Amino acid sequence: MHHVVVERWSRGASPLHARDARAKLLVLLAFLIAVSTTRPQSQGAFPAYAALLAVAIIAARLPAAALVRRAMLVLPFSATFALITWLGGDPLRALALGEKSFLSGLAALLLIATTPLPDLLRGLESFAVPRPLILVIQFIYRYLFVISEQAQHMRLAARSRGASFRASAGALGVLFARSWERAEGIYRAMLARGFDGRFPAFGAARFRPSDAAFLLLSALAPVAIRIAL
Amino acid sequence: MHIPDGFLSTPVWAAFDAGAAPAVGILARRAQRDIEERSIPLMGVMGAFIFAAQMINFPVGPGTSGHLVGGTLLAIALGPSAAAIVMTAILAIQALVFQDGGILALGANVFNMAIVGVLAGYLPYRLLRNSAGIFLGGLASVLASAGFALAELSMSGIPFPPRILTVTLTFFFVGAILEGAITLAAVRAIGRLNPSWVRNTNQPAGRTLVVIGAAALILAVAGILVASTHPDGIEILAPAHSPAWLHAPLADYQAHGVESPYLRKAAAGVAGLILIYAACLAAGRSMRQRSARPAPCVSAGVNPDQHAPRSG
Numbered sequence: 001m002h003h004v005v006v007e008r009w010s011r012g013a014s015p016l017h018a019r020d021a022r023a024k025l026l027v028l029l030a031f032l033i034a035v036s037t038t039r040p041q042s043q044g045a046f047p048a049y050a051a052l053l054a055v056a057i058i059a060a061r062l063p064a065a066a067l068v069r070r071a072m073l074v075l076p077f078s079a080t081f082a083l084i085t086w087l088g089g090d091p092l093r094a095l096a097l098g099e100k101s102f103l104s105g106l107a108a109l110l111l112i113a114t115t116p117l118p119d120l121l122r123g124l125e126s127f128a129v130p131r132p133l134i135l136v137i138q139f140i141y142r143y144l145f146v147i148s149e150q151a152q153h154m155r156l157a158a159r160s161r162g163a164s165f166r167a168s169a170g171a172l173g174v175l176f177a178r179s180w181e182r183a184e185g186i187y188r189a190m191l192a193r194g195f196d197g198r199f200p201a202f203g204a205a206r207f208r209p210s211d212a213a214f215l216l217l218s219a220l221a222p223v224a225i226r227i228a229l
Numbered sequence: 230m231h232i233p234d235g236f237l238s239t240p241v242w243a244a245f246d247a248g249a250a251p252a253v254g255i256l257a258r259r260a261q262r263d264i265e266e267r268s269i270p271l272m273g274v275m276g277a278f279i280f281a282a283q284m285i286n287f288p289v290g291p292g293t294s295g296h297l298v299g300g301t302l303l304a305i306a307l308g309p310s311a312a313a314i315v316m317t318a319i320l321a322i323q324a325l326v327f328q329d330g331g332i333l334a335l336g337a338n339v340f341n342m343a344i345v346g347v348l349a350g351y352l353p354y355r356l357l358r359n360s361a362g363i364f365l366g367g368l369a370s371v372l373a374s375a376g377f378a379l380a381e382l383s384m385s386g387i388p389f390p391p392r393i394l395t396v397t398l399t400f401f402f403v404g405a406i407l408e409g410a411i412t413l414a415a416v417r418a419i420g421r422l423n424p425s426w427v428r429n430t431n432q433p434a435g436r437t438l439v440v441i442g443a444a445a446l447i448l449a450v451a452g453i454l455v456a457s458t459h460p461d462g463i464e465i466l467a468p469a470h471s472p473a474w475l476h477a478p479l480a481d482y483q484a485h486g487v488e489s490p491y492l493r494k495a496a497a498g499v500a501g502l503i504l505i506y507a508a509c510l511a512a513g514r515s516m517r518q519r520s521a522r523p524a525p526c527v528s529a530g531v532n533p534d535q536h537a538p539r540s541g
Binding site: 142 | 231233234235236237239242253254257258260261268269270271272273274275276277278280281282284285286287288289294297306314315317318319321322324325326327328329331332333382386387388389390393410411414415417418419421422423426
């Protein structure tokens with residue numbers, strides 16, 4: 001499955017990987033807000049934002065071509081609405097829509113490609129995201145692979161028998177039943193191991209002076225571009 | 230429909246982020262109360278199930294197929310609060326890991342699909358408690374989510390010419406019917422395996438609730454249609470201006486005056502949202518009153534006629 005690649009990227013080693021998740025989250029927010037509020041008329045700003053991302057990709061030692069290809073996943077949606085805007089008589093705005101959505105998608109991808117999801121979620125938790133939501137996200141991410149594989153087997157089985165609406169509903173029902181029973185088993189196992197509503201973290205995250213410096217400099221760059229260009 | 234970053238204007242995404250954050254906080258607390266201790270693993274695994282279930286194709290006619298969206302099915306199995314949290318978690322993973330939907334637009338996406346989508350899917354089921362309710366739930370869930378997404382994009386100044394809007398709405402309507410049919414088929418299949426997984430549907434509902442439910446549903450659909458078609462009617466009359474000012478901060482709204490067709494468009498959109506919200510609130514309140522009472526009382530409760538003048 002294709003997000004295995006991102007998972008591998010996020011375990012890499014680079015100055016950007018080493019930064020605290022909270023600092024990276026705040027920098028991403030600054031970047032996204034700067035891009036989002038840029039006027040379509042300020043076309044000069046978009047190459048500058050792209051240059052910032054290029055520097056980050058190089059610093060993170062990530063394969064640029066693969067990253068860009070993944071970020072292009074956003075383009076079908078963007079292209080559709082950009083086309084509508086173009087037909088609506090505003091080509092400049094249409095261009096800006098495409099540029100903004102692509103740059104924002106690439107920036108978000110950079111965050112997840114340099115930060116393992118558990119670290120990212122711990123960072124989000126310290127920004128007061130409700131703990132049940134964090135735990136549910138962790139569980140979904142953990143069992144996504146497992147249950148998707150089951151679903152793929154069932155899809156293959158259904159195809160080889162000849163597909164029908166009823167058969168698909170039956171497959172869905174069985175998948176639901178297996179998932180539900182799995183959840184109950186997991187809960188019992190967690191109770192037996194003394195789960196107290198919190199996953200143990202290996203090595204507490206520390207916000208170091210280098211993280212503060214990174215946050216200050218990197219968050220300032222997109223803001224400066226937004227104001228200057 | 231996951232809205233990526235860059236499409237919503239600053240006031241729109243900021244407002245929806247500000248609104249969705251406390252709503253998710255409240256829902257998280259309610260969800261934990263509703264399905265007790267085992268909630269977290271159950272919610273998590275069922276979230277992974279919804280992700281995986283979207284891979285199973287449902288053949289409809291030659292060469293086409295659809296798949297489950299899942300908000301209604303989750304609400305029926307886990308209750309609306311837990312379903313909303315699971316959908317929020319799914320949207321967060323899609324935005325963070327799969328670049329499907331934006332980060333700044335997450336509030337709007339959560340509002341459309343996790344809050345409105347789940348509520349619109351749960352309400353008909355809760356009121357009718359039969360197959361029709363499940364089908365209408367799936368239908369209303371997709372229609373409401375898509376309608377809100379269109380309204381948000383439209384408020385952000387993406388122009389929707391009437392012809393494109395007609396095509397889009399037709400597309401959504403077909404998708405909504407499909408979601409209703411798939412949800413119903415799935416709930417039946419699950420019920421055959423273990424009836425306790427889908428919360429009991431054999432209690433008959435009072436007539437008042439049925440009427441209120443139908444009224445709320447019609448109102449919701451009418452509100453969406455008004456919100457998304459009416460402003461475009463205005464747009465045909467007015468010459469198309471470049472809506473670049475929508476990118477400016479909120480203060481510019483006043484500066485450009487009430488005469489702007491875009492402001493009226495936004496106002497029509499907001500009015501639609503408020504209308505639907507009020508309908509949901511009224512229906513929810515009457516439901517709570519009912520469940521607090523030991524015996525069903527048909528004559529009491531909210532009079533559905535009081536909504537009637539607004540829907541025209």
